Amino acid sequence: MLYIERxxxxxxxxxxxxxxxxxxxxxxxxxxxxxAFLGSDDELESWIHLLSLSDVSIIRIIEDLVDVLVKKNxxxxxxxxxxxxxxxxxRKQVRERMEGDQLLVDDII
Numbered sequence: 001m002l003y004i005e006r007x008x009x010x011x012x013x014x015x016x017x018x019x020x021x022x023x024x025x026x027x028x029x030x031x032x033x034x035x036a037f038l039g040s041d042d043e044l045e046s047w048i049h050l051l052s053l054s055d056v057s058i059i060r061i062i063e064d065l066v067d068v069l070v071k072k073n074x075x076x077x078x079x080x081x082x083x084x085x086x087x088x089x090x091r092k093q094v095r096e097r098m099e100g101d102q103l104l105v106d107d108i109i
Contacts, residue, residue: 001026002034002053012037017053029054063088 005014005023012033016023027034029050038050066088069075077085 002029002031003027004034015050015053017056059091063091 003016003019003023004012004025004027005016005020006025007013014023015027015034015037034050038047066075066077066080070077077088080088
């Protein structure tokens with residue numbers, strides 16, 4: 001989801017990946033108003049920015065999909081190229097460490 005920041009007249013002023021004080025309204029990536037805003041300056045950078053905003057969530061979806069396929073024995077991790085396995089393992093270790101650190105913080109509080 002994207003978070004929209006509007007100016008005084010109600011038009012989109014900025015698009016953010018996470019909510020802020022001024023950007024709390026959620027819009028879909030393919031919303032007509034979002035596309036019009038990004039297309040208004042006819043710059044390739046706007047479209048690249050839009051794609052990068054969606055990349056993080058897509059990456060997590062792909063990771064979860066691979067996990068499900070492996071658990072159901074549809075594929076084996078060794079079916080993937082070595083670089084893909086390494087990247088998946090690195091990201092999984094980082095997430096596990098973050099979750100572990102979060103639990104410690106939550107336990108203290």
